[in-house]
Structure formats: C-alpha cells, structure tokens
Amino acid sequence: MTNFEFFNPTKIVFGTNTIAQLDQLVPANARVMVLLGGESARKNGTLAEVKAALGAREVHEFNGIEPNPSYETLMQAVEMIRAEKLDFLLAVGGGSVIDGTKFIAAAVPFVGEPWDILTHFGGNIQSALPFGTVLTLPATGSEMNHGAVITQKATQTKLPFMNPLVFPQFSILDPSKTFTLPERQIANGVVDAFVHTIEQYLTYPANGMVQDRYAEGLLQTLIEIGPKVLAKPQDYDLRANLMWAATQALNGLIGAGVPQDWSTHMIGHELTALFDIDHARTLAVVLPASLMLRSESKREKLLQYADRVWHLHHGSEDERIAAAIEKTRDFFEAMGIKTKLSDYDLGPAAIDAVIAQLAAHGMTQLGERQDVTLEISRDILTAAL
Template identity: 70%
Template sequence: MLNFDFYNPTRVVFGEGTIARLDELVPADARVLVLYGGGSAERNGTLAEVQAALGSRRVQRFGGIEPNPSYETLMKAVELIHREGIDFLLAVGGGSVIDGTKFVAAAVKHAGDPWEILQTRGKSVSSALPFGCVLTLPATGSEMNCASVVTRKSVNAKLGFFSRQVFPRFSVLDPVKTYTLPPRQIANGVVDAFVHVAEQYLTYPVSAAVQDRYAESLLQTLIEVGPKALATPQDYDVRANLMWAATQALSGPVGAGVPQDWATHMIGHELTALHGLDHAQTLAIVLPTLLNERRTPKRAKLLQYAERVWNIRDGDEDARIDAAIARTREFFESLGVKTRLADYGIGANAIDALVAQLEAHGMTALGEHRDLDLTTSRRILEACL
C-alpha cells in the first residue's frame, strides 16, 4: 500500500426530511446565497423547503448554473456576492451546481484572476467562503470531496481543481429528492459513480486489500441498484443505496494509498468541451476502449475485476479480460447510455481537434504510470468510433 494523507471534514446528514436541519447547520447570522441549476428545484418544491428551513436569515438566490458549469455564469455569482456582502453559500442540486459553488467560493477570495484557480489546478487557492450542499442528484460525489470541474466556453476548456479549502462544511442527502429525476440523469449518475471507482481501482496491485474490497463492493452495488433505480424510481431503499454509493465513490477512502488513473476523465472532458456531451456519456464511451488499450499494464487488476465484480472465472486470461470489458460496456448500454462516438454523431474527422485539445491542456502523460501519451489517446479515440 502506498503512503497517504486522508482528510475529509464534510459532515453528512442523510435521510428523508433532513432539509429541515439546515436551521441547525447554517450559522444563524449568515447572509446566504442559494445556488442552483435549472427550474426543477423550484418546480419540485426543494427550493421552498430550503427557504423555509433557513427561516429568518437573509437569503438570496442565484440560478441557471448549467450542467458542466460555465466559468462565465459562475463569475456572475462572484460579482453578486461581492456586491451584496454574502458570507455563506448553499448549493442545491447535483454535481455541477456543487462544483460551480466550489469555484465561486474560491474565486470570491482569490486576489488575482480567478481563471488562475483552474490553470494552477487549485494551487493558488488559499481561502474560500464557507458553503454547504443539498444534494438532489447522486452522481459525482462532489458533495463530499474537494474537487471541482469548470468549463470556460470562450476557450473550449474544461479544467478541474482541488483544494482542501473547498470541502463542503456539510451535505444534506435526502433520497426522496431524487424521485422525480429524469431517467437520463439517473443513468448518467450510475455511470459517473461507476467510473469514479474504476479510475481508482483498475490500475495495478499494491496490496491494498481494504481499498480493493471497498471498490468492488461499490461497483457491485451500482450494478445491482442501477437498473432498479430506473425501474422503480420511488423505491426509497434503492435510491438511498445509489445516493450513498455515488457519494462514497469519490469521498477519499477508495483512492487512499492506491495508484489512480483518471485518463478516462481527461479524455472525456475534451469530448464535453468540444461536443457538449454529458459527462457520464463521455466516460461510457472512453472507459471500455481505454481498458482494452491498456490491458497489459492493467492486466492483474482487470483479471481481479473480472473475477470479483463480474464473477468471470472460465477461459484463459485474455478471454476473461475480454469478457469483463464487454460486460462493462453492456452494463452502460443497459442503462441507456451509449458507448460509441458514432452514437452521438461524432466521426473520425473530430479526432484531430480532440487530440489537439489534450495537448493544449497539457494532457500528454496520463494514466497511473504517466505513460499514456497523445499517440495512445488518439488510438483510444479512434477505437471509440
């Protein structure tokens, strides 16, 4: 097992009716800005429930944070905070709203150009406004980590940053709030959580038995509850397990003391930036092909994955790896998430621009061994067609 430094200060308040506890979680004298996405939080009554729980606090709203939150939109929130003297943020939504809130929290306190936060991957962040979350979409795990990804539309860049300054103070997780989500969002959430675990698990062995079993249990849980979440949208136990699995997928313990990949995410980010695909769609496209391309350095973990997650024990080693990768692709497809670029109208003429974007953003040595170069990324993208 590799050395690690694990830290996660986020308080999780989980269960039905827990939005009412915002009254005890948000400082009584706070001047609050509630950040949210589209109109669903308003239509389904979540914003009204949040407002009621905040009581007599001074509360303002900032809506319109997009899926793949844009730098341009978020900077409008920064301006509002400076103008109105806001001192506490509350994200109400899924991973995009929470990621966006993290950037806003850091940008408000940043002395220079806020774009530096993303250009330096968070190294320039020294402080941030405090914030909490009300999670409405299980997917990214942003509600319990210190990572954020933001898109700057004007330069076609989708970049991430990390900083301990942007851990949420608390996150309220009520599975009931997921009942009315469209099937596409639930399916995307399952894929997103699955690939988060895979990026930390499908690398190479380092005798990290606890982390391996933890990862495998999360993958098996997602395989079990993902289809059920689509088939029975108001099954509380199913939605609760999906919500908690998605949170745990990227809250720290799975990746502590083990090598991590994240090449699927880096390649996927460029697909979103240039073609507007959902984040999870890009992951479903890239992961199966990347696993096949990297089957040699990942061989031991792919065989372990085949046996422990998919119960594949018959055939020679290559046949078992083939079967595990095929089952992964089939799982994504069974949720309604397509796994080929052609499914989204993207052809071979798009590859050059995608590779150029990877180069422009310094994504030239990816993967757990930092040996996945642009030539390999091109091969992966071509195999995704």
C-alpha cells in the first residue's frame, strides 16, 4: 500500500424526513441559489420541502442543468449568482446537478475564463462558494467527493476536474426520494457505482487488504440488490443500501493508497460527449471489452475478482478470468443495459471519432500503468462493437 492522505469534510445526513434539517445546515442569513435538473423535484414535492426548510431565507432557483451538465448552461447560473450577489448554493438532484453546482461554486469567484478550470483539471481553483446537496438519484458519489465532469457543447469536450474546495459542506440522503425515479435511472445508478468501484479495485495488487475487501463488499452488495431495486421500487431498505453503496463507491476510501485505472471512464466520456449516450451505459460498453483485452496486465486482480466476488473456483486461470468478465457483462445486461456499441447503432466510424477526441484531449496514456495508448483504446472500442 502506498502513502496517502485522506480528507473528506462532507457531513452526511441520511434517512427519511431529513430535508427539514436544512434549517440547521444552511446559514440563517444565507442568500441561496437552489439548482435543479428537470421538473421531477417540483412534481414529487421535494422542492417544496426544501423551500419550507429554508424558511425566510432569500431563495432563488435555477432549473435546467442537463444529465451531462454543459458549460454553456452552467455559465448562465454563474451570471445570475454574480448579479444577485448570492452566497450559498444548494444542489437538489443527482450527480449531474451536483457536478454542475461544483463548477458553478468555483466559477463564480474565478478570475479569468472559467473554462480554464476544466483545462487545468481544477488545479487553478483558488476559492469557491459554499454549497450543500439534497441527493435524489444514487449513482455518481458526487455528493461526497471533490470531483466533477463538465461538457462544453460547442466543442463536444467533456473534461473532469477536482479540487478540495468543492467538497459539499453537507449532503442529505433520503432514500425515499428515489421511489419515483424511472427504472432507467436506477439501473444506470447501479452500473455507475459498480464501475466506480471496479476502476479503483481491478488494477494490480498493492497489499491494500482493507481497500480490497471494502471494494469487494460494495460489488457484492450491488450484484445482490441490483435486480431487486428494479423489481421493488418502493422497498426502502433496498434503496437505502443502493444510495449508501453509490456514495461509498466514490468518496475516496476504497481508492486511498492503491492504484486506480479510470480508462473506462475517459473513453466513456468521449462516447457520451459525441453521441449523447447515458454515462453509465458507455461504461457498460467499454468495461467488459477493456477487461478482456487487458486481462494479462490485470491477471492477479481478475483472479481475485473471480474468486471473491463471483465465487468462481473451478477451471483454469484463463477460464475463470473469462467467466468473471462474462458474468460482469451479464450483470449489466440483467439491469437492462446493453454492452455493445452496435446496440446504440454505432460502428467503426464512431471509433475513429472517439480516438480523435481522446487524442485532442491528451488522453493518450490511460490506466493504472498509463499503458492504454490510443491504439489500445481503439482495440477496446473495436472489441466492443
């Protein structure tokens, strides 16, 4: 295990009827911007609960943050916040709304062109507005980390950034707020959390025994409850476990002191930016193909994954690895998520476009060993056809 520092200041408030605690969590004199995606929070009553909890505070709303939050839309919110001199942000939604809020929090006080935050991957952030979140969609873990991904529509550029200044001050997680979510979004959330865990686990041995067992527990939990959360949408305990697993999958704990991959995400981001495919669905396309093609460099951890997560104990090493990858693909398919580019009507021309974007964005040496070159990325995409 390598040296590491772990820091996570986000306060989690978990459970039913917890939105009322906003009155204690948000400063009494705050001038608040509530940031939203679509109309679901308004229709299901969540927004009304939020506004009731905020009481007499000055509250403004910004609606319309996309599933892949765009720079263009977020800058509209930045200008509104600057004009109204607002000083606290509250994200009400899923990972996209929270990601967008992180960018807005950093962009409002930023001196210069805010897109530079993305091109510098967040390293140039000097200050940020305080903000909290009310999570309504378990998936990305953005409610308890300091990273985000933003898309510039004009150039079809999707870039991540990270900075400790954009940790949420608090996040309210009420599993009952997920009861009305469409099946597609819940399925996406399960797969998103699963791949987040895989990217920090399926690399090479680093003697991170705690991290490995923690990651394996998350994976097994998601495998166990994945189909059930679709079949029983009103089951509070299932939704609670999904929500907490998704948060834990990317709050920094399982990745501390161990190598991390993230090549599946970088390739997936380009698919989303170019072809508007749901983020989780691009991950489900890329991951099985990547594991298959990179199975030699991941051999030891793939065997551990086959043994501990899928309980595959018979056959040769190669047979167990192949079976574990196939079970991963089957799990995604069982969640109703397709795993081939052709399922999204994409062919070889799409691969050329993705490779061009990876090259343009400097994504030429990806993975835990930085050995996923453009040629290997092309091979992965070809295998995913």
